[in-house]
Amino acid sequence: MERRKFLGRSAAGGMAVGLGAALKPSRGASGLPGKFTPAAHAIPHSKYSPFTTPDYYTFADDLVIERNVPGKPHQGKVLAAVQAHSDDIPLFAAGTVAKLIDEGYTGYLIRLSNDEAAGRTLGYGVVQNEADIQEAARAMGCKRAYSFYYRNHRMDDNAVIEIRARLIFLFRLLQVNTIFAMDPYDHYDENPDHIVAGKAVEGACWMAGGGKDYPEHYKAGLKPAHIREKYYHARSPQGHNLVNRVVDISSYIDHKVRTNVANKGKGPAGTAGVRLRRQLARQGKKLALLGEDDETANLAYVKFFLMDDFHLLGQQFGLEYAEAFRYIGPEPSYAGNIMKYASEHAVPL
Secondary structure, eight states, X not given: XXXXXXXXXXTTSOBOSXXXXXXXXXXXXXXXXXXXXXXXXXOOOOSSOXXXXXXEEEEEEEEEEEOOOSSOTTTTOEEEEEESSTTXXXXXXXXXXXXHHHTTOEEEEEEEEOOTTSSSXXXXXXXXXHHHHHHHHHHHTOSEEEEEEEOTTOGGGSOHHHHHHXXXXXXXXXXXXXXXXXXXXXXXXXXXXXXXXXXXXXXXXXXXXXXXXXXXXXXXXXXXXXXXXXXXXXXXXXXXXXXXXXXXXXXXXHHHHHHHHTOOSSSSOTTHHHHHHHHHHHTTOOOGGGOSSHHXXXXXXXXXXXXXXXXXXXXXXXXXXXXXXXXXXXXXXXXXXXXXXXXXHOOOO
């Protein structure tokens, strides 16, 4: 990993070099007086999909570029990728999930809704998306997928304490160390399920490691789950999101593509390539990149159109493809630091 002091200011009030000229609006373009520097940055956008990367990011001054790590440095660790809907993790985090699994993690996919709002009918949506998440989990390398089946777009009908309790149970059962989830403070996200899911995950991560919450779990043989790392992603097409970690997913872009193709019932991927090829054929036209068979058409459509925003994001950091997160890492050892200070500075009575 590479740490960059990203928004450090020079004496002249300029922005420290780090992201590249593409994110530095000219003085004339911004219209700002010389003493002001923009803190939020517009990201180049392909205009191919409203579901990929937000328009604006605020980059923290301790921004980290997370790159591939050889071997299996995370052997024995467990991640849970939690999503409200079947296309959330595939769109925003599938590359990083696949990367960490390849580096040793055991991964699980947890879906909170039943995805009934996607499909020709409510029943069709439920059945199709149930099959889709199993395929998406396999494409990322996850060991298993779970679903809670709350009503799609109506998850705020349910008590968040129940959703949180069910997550706590799974986190303890699976002994989760790391989670992926929608940012609980995702700015300007219109989808209420995303907010419910993010807040439920946030609380469950904290409570899963406690000794007093749901003590019946411990009597049944479960152990606390100490979740040390969180990768929060955002979905707000015209949003403004805080990012302190950019992950290089260049080696895992095909995993991400296949994960999205698996979502046939929901999202902008699935069989969209086949549909576009057929539409063009009815007009007596063809698009070479879609190839001659259905699989090629779907894979090429997703990689060329839907992954282009992740390519444009990656280019800002010298990467081929990237995903962006608000990352929360392990807390310092507060008691240990106090004792360290005391041992170094204590004098005889």
